[in-house]
Every structure is written in structure tokens, then in C-alpha cells.
Amino acid sequence: MSILYDEGQQAIATESRRVLEARMNKDELLPLLETTGKFHDGFWTTAKEQGWTALALPEAYGGLDLGLVELGLIAHQAGRSLSGAPFLTGSFGAAKAIELYGSDEQKAKYLPGLASGETIGAIAFAAGSNALPVLPSVTLTDNCLDGTSTGVAGGLAADIAVVYANGPGMPVLVVADLANVTRSAIDSFDNSRLYADLTFAGTPADTLVIGGTAREAALHILALQAVITAHEQTGGAEAMMEIARDYAVTRRAFGQVIGAFQSIKHRIAELYGFVELARANCIHAASREGQADFVTAAAAARISATEAYDTASRDCVQIHGGIGVTWELGLHLHTRRARSLAIEQGNLLFWEDILVDRLTGEAA
Amino acid sequence: MSDLEAYRAKAAAWLESMVPTFGKEARKGLSVEEDLAVARQYQRAKFDAGYAGINWPVDYGGQGLGHLEKVTFDSEEMKHGFPSFYFGISLGMPIPVLMQFGSDKDFVKTRVLKALKGEEIWCQLFSEPSGGSDLAGLRTKAEADGNGWKINGQKVWTSWAQYSDYGVIVVRTDPNVPKHKGLTYFWVDMKAPGVTVRPIKLVGGDSHVNEVFFDDVKITDDHRMSPVGGGFAVAIATLMIERYVATDSGGFGPHLDLFVDLAKNTELNGKPAIEDGRIRQQIARNYAMRSGLQSITARAMALMQAGMTPGPEGSLNKLVAVRSRQKLSELAIDLQGSGGFAYDDHASQKEDWTASWINAPTGRIAGGSDETLLNTIAEKILGLPQDHRPDKGVAFNQIPA
Ligand SMILES: Cc1cc2nc3c(=O)[nH]c(=O)nc-3n(C[C@H](O)[C@H](O)[C@H](O)COP(=O)(O)OP(=O)(O)OC[C@H]3O[C@@H](n4cnc5c(N)ncnc54)[C@H](O)[C@@H]3O)c2cc1C
Numbered sequence: 010m011s012i013l014y015d016e017g018q019q020a021i022a023t024e025s026r027r028v029l030e031a032r033m034n035k036d037e038l039l040p041l042l043e044t045t046g047k048f049h050d051g052f053w054t055t056a057k058e059q060g061w062t063a064l065a066l067p068e069a070y071g072g073l074d075l076g077l078v079e080l081g082l083i084a085h086q087a088g089r090s091l092s093g094a095p096f097l098t099g100s101f102g103a104a105k106a107i108e109l110y111g112s113d114e115q116k117a118k119y120l121p122g123l124a125s126g127e128t129i130g131a132i133a134f135a136a137g138s139n140a141l142p143v144l145p146s147v148t149l150t151d152n153c154l155d156g157t158s159t160g161v162a163g164g165l166a167a168d169i170a171v172v173y174a175n176g177p178g179m180p181v182l183v184v185a186d187l188a189n190v191t192r193s194a195i196d197s198f199d200n201s202r203l204y205a206d207l208t209f210a211g212t213p214a215d216t217l218v219i220g221g222t223a224r225e226a227a228l229h230i231l232a233l234q235a236v237i238t239a240h241e242q243t244g245g246a247e248a249m250m251e252i253a254r255d256y257a258v259t260r261r262a263f264g265q266v267i268g269a270f271q272s273i274k275h276r277i278a279e280l281y282g283f284v285e286l287a288r289a290n291c292i293h294a295a296s297r298e299g300q301a302d303f304v305t306a307a308a309a310a311r312i313s314a315t316e317a318y319d320t321a322s323r324d325c326v327q328i329h330g331g332i333g334v335t336w337e338l339g340l341h342l343h344t345r346r347a348r349s350l351a352i353e354q355g356n357l358l359f360w361e362d363i364l365v366d367r368l369t370g371e372a373a
Numbered sequence: 374m375s376d377l378e379a380y381r382a383k384a385a386a387w388l389e390s391m392v393p394t395f396g397k398e399a400r401k402g403l404s405v406e407e408d409l410a411v412a413r414q415y416q417r418a419k420f421d422a423g424y425a426g427i428n429w430p431v432d433y434g435g436q437g438l439g440h441l442e443k444v445t446f447d448s449e450e451m452k453h454g455f456p457s458f459y460f461g462i463s464l465g466m467p468i469p470v471l472m473q474f475g476s477d478k479d480f481v482k483t484r485v486l487k488a489l490k491g492e493e494i495w496c497q498l499f500s501e502p503s504g505g506s507d508l509a510g511l512r513t514k515a516e517a518d519g520n521g522w523k524i525n526g527q528k529v530w531t532s533w534a535q536y537s538d539y540g541v542i543v544v545r546t547d548p549n550v551p552k553h554k555g556l557t558y559f560w561v562d563m564k565a566p567g568v569t570v571r572p573i574k575l576v577g578g579d580s581h582v583n584e585v586f587f588d589d590v591k592i593t594d595d596h597r598m599s600p601v602g603g604g605f606a607v608a609i610a611t612l613m614i615e616r617y618v619a620t621d622s623g624g625f626g627p628h629l630d631l632f633v634d635l636a637k638n639t640e641l642n643g644k645p646a647i648e649d650g651r652i653r654q655q656i657a658r659n660y661a662m663r664s665g666l667q668s669i670t671a672r673a674m675a676l677m678q679a680g681m682t683p684g685p686e687g688s689l690n691k692l693v694a695v696r697s698r699q700k701l702s703e704l705a706i707d708l709q710g711s712g713g714f715a716y717d718d719h720a721s722q723k724e725d726w727t728a729s730w731i732n733a734p735t736g737r738i739a740g741g742s743d744e745t746l747l748n749t750i751a752e753k754i755l756g757l758p759q760d761h762r763p764d765k766g767v768a769f770n771q772i773p774a
Contacts, residue, residue: 012672012675013672013675013676013679254755254756254757257757258756258757258758265758265761266758268751268757268758269757269758269759269760269761271744271747271748271760274747274748274751274752274757274758275744275747275748275751277751277755277757278747278748278750278751278754278755278757279747281686281689281750281754281755282689282692282693282750285665285669285686285689286661286662286665286666286669286689286693287665289665289666289668289669289672289686290661290664290665290668292668292672293664293668293671306664308657308661309660309661309664309665310661312657312658312661313661313662313665316658316661358650358654360657361653361654361657361658362653362657364656364657364660364661365647365653365656365657368633368656368660369633369636369637369647369656371637371645371647371648372648373648373650373653
């Protein structure tokens with residue numbers, strides 16, 4: 010059974026929306042596209058101030074002991090205003106990995122910094138086109154990492170990373186300090202996500218999970234991040250749907266507003282369907298944290314949210330006609346974000362396979 | 374266990390006990406008439422067990438329970454393929470409308486009880502050759518005749534009219550005013566002189582819909598269920614009643630599990646089809662879509678239970694689910710390759726891909742076409758403009774035919 014938001018949760022949604030709408034605007038976001046290595050630090054400052062970084066972490070380590078449902082609501086607003094720094098998910102995922110699989114000592118070392126937002130975390134699981142490779146390209150020998158993790162979101166700014174690596178003959182999940190790691194910035198279509206390849210060379214690492222369960226643990230962390238990202242995507246899709254609607258009731262052609270043409274009107278109504286299905290799956294997935302079907306629910310949320318954001322950003326531009334493709338209007342900020350979020354945390358193909366594995370017990 | 378879960382468990386057990394007598398196997402090979410006779414017994418059994426009119430007033434023979442109990446029972450009942458569809462329209466719209474708008478309470482009570490017991494069936498005579506989506510475009514007319522009315526014209530797509538005892542009908546009583554304003558709502562005796570019912574055979578081979586002709590059919594004024602000229606509002610109320618009838622994220626077609634079974638048991642390029650990316654993608658996307666609809670429904674139920682009103686997103690159910698059922702059914706037939714030609718017109722749409730596929734277009738039209746549903750979402754939820762309506766404000770008889 011799905012949840013209903015209570016008053017406290019509704020307040021989180023309203024307040025985060027108010028704060029983000031007041032502090033974020035596209036004129037600050039557009040220039041970020043033209044440089045590599047900069048993100049909107051106003052967002053991260055806001056996240057720290059508002060306690061969003063601490064929200065879903067344990068009280069014992071400076072957290073607020075809330076969960077995915079609450080963080081999801083904030084991510085939804087972040088998606089609406091395009092504000093989200095990549096650490097919203099990366100720091101959260103890294104902290105969850107340490108909380109769930111780390112020793113008391115490791116938790117005490119990392120979690121307070123991650124909760125306060127002073128430490129920025131990242132997740133380095135991917136190797137090339139594989140979000141969670143069967144054979145990780147990074148290796149762990151004598152507690153030191155070697156090799157390259159590709160396309161790490163937030164990788165240019167992160168202080169620590171949770172890395173999925175190949176230990177001596179078995180997978181491991183470790184946490185590594187990135188101070189002395191070589192970062193090579195990726196010039197991206199969505200530069201403010203700070204994508205980087207991280208090259209480890211004898212980098213010391215703390216082991217979280219070793220052996221057969223490491224992959225399952227990594228998938229679980231990816232699923233937690235996927236649910237947050239899915240909320241962000243749904244927020245973005247919702248914004249695109251609303252922007253399309255607002256334009257359709259003002260722009261006129263052939264003597265009437267374009268929203269009166271069914272080709273436009275029905276398209277926006279279809280977007281409503283995509284957005285609401287994604288939202289429903291997101292709420293459901295967030296409420297399933299800790300349950301046996303969590304990964305299944307996360308995959309469904311991820312699939313519908315990716316479809317929703319891609320479709321809504323595509324159609325919103327089309328509905329605008331020529332003005333839709335200008336730099337200035339900034340709709341492309343959403344187009345870009347829709348695609349970058351579609352790849353972060355594993356693409357559609359990845360989640361479709363995970364989902365079908367779970368549903369049928371059959372791998373591809 | 375919550376009260377509702379206890380209710381579900383009890384209903385499920387009772388339904389299970391009905392399977393040997395009223396399930397698909399028991400009814401195999403029956404003609405429609407024989408099946409309807411069995412269906413009437415099933416409806417009577419439901420009535421006796423307290424599962425008819427679950428959320429209707431006790432005064433009228435209902436159970437006086439909530440909407441949640443009704444939805445819970447329906448979703449359990451749907452699993453078994455019982456012959457409840459004969460009464461779907463009757464108990465779905467006309468009878469609730471009769472309870473709300475019928476003037477002679479004794480008459481209403483008698484009818485409601487007989488309908489609940491499966492003894493009488495009602496149909497809904499709205500659509501016409503000239504007015505389907507455009508309900509107010511209908512031309513069947515009723516003229517004042519002494520102290521009553523005389524009906525002439527033709528209705529179409531009337532489900533179960535051939536087995537109906539009564540029907541609710543919207544007719545034009547004044548062609549000199551704009552189309553919405555000249556309509557009046559009545560009930561009619563389907564066995565009255567001048568009523569002719571002619572079944573229409575549908576693509577799936579069945580003939581549950583009909584043309585209904587009215588030739589000087591005389592009714593008294595106490596058949597009237599709306600003010601004269603006020604029929605459109607009651608017609609809309611009819612369509613709104615049962616807004617929360619049981620939804621089915623499978624679009625009233627097969628469950629996704631059946632597709633997975635098929636994909637596991639079918640070979641594609643010498644390997645199980647379940648390993649094929651195209652098949653996996655469809656399973657994944659269908660699952661995501663269906664789970665989204667289920668979450669929407671679950672939240673709507675939770676809201677209702679908490680005494681709140683669900684959001685408008687429930688309106689997506691039929692639109693999204695039936696379209697996807699249509700496509701998934703096509704893929705299931707594709708998967709069977711040359712084994713996919715076989716067709717059994719008695720097969721269940723919920724279990725057989727071909728039966729599901731051939732009947733899916735019906736679901737995209739009946740009860741509001743995809744296009745009109747999109748219009749409703751666009752206009753009522755998103756605030757987009759109404760379509761251009763050249764007939765707006767024009768007297769009906771001045772609209773070019
Ligand atoms: C199996 C079945 C059972 C039915 N049972 C009943 C019943 O019991 N009682 C009853 O009264 N009716 C019944 N109907 C009728 C049903 O409600 C109508 O068929 C339906 O509303 C569509 O109307 P139409 O068939 O006249 O199509 P039309 O209205 O002629 O539509 C033709 C096409 O035009 C499109 N269209 C129409 N208006 C618009 C618009 N504004 N914008 C965009 N596109 C538009 C439609 O979507 C469709 O694609 C039944 C229909 C079926 C198929």
C-alpha cells in the first residue's frame with residue numbers, strides 16, 4: 010500500500026519549493042554550461058543550511074533520522090528548479106553505503122561530515138557503459154586502489170568516494186579519500202554536474218563489504234540513489250509540463266491560442282500521464298525502503314521517471330516552436346538535465362534488465 | 374489484520390467457493406442465453422451472501438458499506454472471471470441513477486431489488502448514430518402526447534439491450550434551443566410496443582451491443598427523471614456515478630505474469646525469448662506503467678479511507694492501461710509466430726492474448742474514446758482551452774447536419 014504524505018512531509022515540500030524558487034534562476038545556471046568544473050554553490054549552501062544533507066542520516070551522526078520519502082520531496086523540488094548539485098544523490102549514496110555497511114569507526118569518521126555537508130561524497134561504480142560492471146575496472150590490492158572509474162557525477166568536487174572494485178578474486182565496496190586522486194574533467198553537455206574520470210594509483214581505501222555480497226550492496230546503494238534521482242527527474246518533467254501548458258495558453262497562431270489545437274493539447278495531456286505515473290512510482294519506491302521489493306520498486310520509478318523527463322523536455326521544446334531552441338529561454342537546461350540524469354545511476358537499459366531479473370528470476 | 378483486510382479475506386474465501394459452480398470451467402460451452410441464466414443465479418448468490426449493492430443504502434436492499442469494501446470485493450471478484458458483466462451497465466449506472474432521480478420511491482425500490490438479485494436488467498440508451506462522443510448531438514425525440522410523451526428515433530451501441538427489461542434514455546424534447554438545453558431524461562420499458570432491438574456483431578464475434586429503434590413508443594410523464602430540458606445534467610451525473618469502479622492496471626486484459634510465462638516458454642533465435650532485450654524492455658516498461666497505476670489507485674483508496682478526495686490522476690487508468698494492453702497483446706501474438714494464428718472466440722480476454730488483442734479497440738472507444746479522455750485531462754485538469762465548437766449557442770435545428 011502506498012503512503013500518504015503527512016503534514017510534516019507536506020511542509021518539507023512547500024518549504025523546499027519556496028526556498029529554491031527564491032534562490033535559483035536560469036541566468037545563474039546558463040553560464041555554468043560554458044565552463045567545466047563549476048556548480049551552483051548557492052544550491053549546496055542552501056542544502057547545508059536547510060539541513061537537507063542531514064535529512065536521511067542517523068541522528069547519532071548528526072543526521073535528522075528521516076528517510077527517502079522526505080529526501081525525495083526535496084529532490085523533486087530540486088528537479089523542478091534544475092538546481093540539484095550532483096552531491097544531492099552522491100553524498101547521500103556514499104553516506105548510506107557507510108551507514109549500512111561500515112564499521113562504527115568508519116561511521117564516526119565519515120558520517121558527521123557528510124551529514125553537515127562539509128564532506129562531499131561520490132559514488133564510483135561505473136566502468137564505461139556498465140553502471141555496475143561484472144568485472145570492475147578498478148582493483149584493490151593490499152587496501153590500495155588502482156585503475157579508473159568513469160563518469161563520476163560530482164567527481165570534480167567530491168572529497169571521498171565509495172568505489173566498487175575488484176578485490177583479490179572477489180568484488181569489494183570500499184571508501185576512499187580523493188585528495189590525491191587524479192581527476193580528469195569531462196566536458197559535458199551538462200557541465201554543472203562535474204563529471205570526472207577518477208584515476209586511482211595506490212590510493213588507500215577502507216573496505217566496507219568484501220565478497221559475494223558486495224555486488225548486492227552496490228546495487229542497493231545505486232537503487233537508493235536512483236529513487237532520489239527519479240524524484241528529481243519527475244520534478245523536472247513536471248516543470249516542463251507546466252511550462253508547456255503555460256506557453257500553450259498564451260501563444261497565439263491562426264487566430265487562437267495554440268493550446269486549442271489538439272495536437273498541442275493532447276500532447277500536454279499525455280505528459281500529465283507520464284508525470285503522474287512517475288510520481289506514483291517514486292512515492293511508492295521511497296516508501297519501500299528497507300523492504301524486500303525495494304530494488305524492484307526503485308527500478309520501476311527510475312524507468313518511468315526517465316521516460317517522463319525525456320518526453321516532457323522533448324515535447325516542451327517542440328510546443329514552443331522557434332523560441333524553444335534559443336540559448337536564452339533556457340529550456341535546454343532541462344533537455345540537458347533530462348539526459349544527464351538518464352545516464353547517472355545507470356541508464357534505462359540497465360534498470361530494465363535489473364527489473365526483469367527481479368520479476369522473472371531470469372538474467373539476460 | 375485491518376477491518377478491510379478481514380473483509381477482503383472473507384470475500385476471497387466466498388468467491389473461491391463459487392468457482393466450481395460459476396467459474397469459467399463450469400460455464401464452458403454454454404450459449405449466451407444459458408450463460409446468462411447461470412449469471413442470474415450467480416448474481417442471486419451474491420445478493421444472498423451480502424455482496425450485491427455493497428455501498429448502496431440498506432433501504433434499497435444494499436449493504437450500506439463504504440466504497441472501499443466495494444472496490445475490495447470487485448478486485449477479488451475480477452480474479453475469477455465470473456459472469457458479472459451482464460449486470461455491469463445495469464448496476465453500474467442506470468440503477469444508481471434511478472435511486473437518485475426516480476420520483477416514485479416504491480417503484481424504484483422494487484426495481485432496485487430485482488436488479489440486485491439479477492432478475493431484471495437495465496440498459497443505458499445514450500449513444501446514437503449521430504451522437505457518441507458528442508452526447509448532446511443526439512436526435513431521438515420525445516414529443517408531448519396527451520399527458521405523456523411519444524418517442525421516435527434510434528439508439529446504438531446499447532450494451533445488453535436485447536436482455537434488458539428497462540433502460541434509461543436521453544432524448545430531444547426541444548430542437549429550438551441549443552443542443553444541451555433541449556434534452557430530457559426518461560426511463561423506458563424495453564418491452565413496450567414500438568421498441569425494436571437489433572444486435573450488432575462486434576469484432577470479437579459477440580453481439581452484446583445493439584441498435585434500438587423507437588417507433589411511436591408511448592410513455593407517461595412519470596417516466597421522466599429530469600426537468601423537461603434538464604436531461605443533460607442527469608446524463609453527466611450518470612457518467613460520473615461509479616467514478617471509482619474497480620480499476621485494472623492490465624487494461625482488463627491479461628496479467629503481466631502471463632506474458633512473462635510466454636516469454637520464458639517461447640524460443641527466439643534458439644534462445645528463450647525472456648533473454649531477448651526487446652522482450653525484456655516491454656516487460657520492464659509495462660511493469661513500470663502498471664505499478665504506477667496501481668500506486669495511484671492504492672493512494673486513492675488510502676485517501677478515501679482517510680476521508681479525503683483522491684486527486685484527478687485516477688482518470689489516467691483506462692487511457693493508459695488499455696492502450697498498453699493492446700500493444701502487449703500484439704507482441705504476445707508476434708512471439709508465438711506461426712503458432713499465433715489460432716483464435717477461440719470463447720477464450721477469456723484476461724487470459725488469452727488473441728482474445729485480448731481483438732477486443733482491445735473496444736476498450737479504447739467504449740466509455741469515452743482516448744481522444745475525449747485526453748480532452749478531459751487537458752481541459753479539466755490542465756486548464757487548456759476547450760475545442761472550437763461551431764455549434765455552441767446555436768439552436769439545435771439550425772446546426773448544419
Ligand atoms: C462495446 C461498446 C459498448 C457500448 N455500450 C454503450 C451503452 O451501453 N450505452 C451507450 O449509450 N453507449 C454505449 N457505447 C457507445 C460509446 O459510448 C461510444 O461509442 C463512444 O462514446 C464513442 O462514440 P462514437 O462511437 O459515436 O464515435 P465518434 O464520437 O463518432 O468518434 C469517432 C472518432 O472521432 C474522435 N472524436 C470525437 N470527438 C472528438 C473530439 N472532440 N476530439 C477529438 N476526437 C474526437 C473519437 O475519439 C473517435 O476516434 C458503447 C460502445 C462500445 C464500443
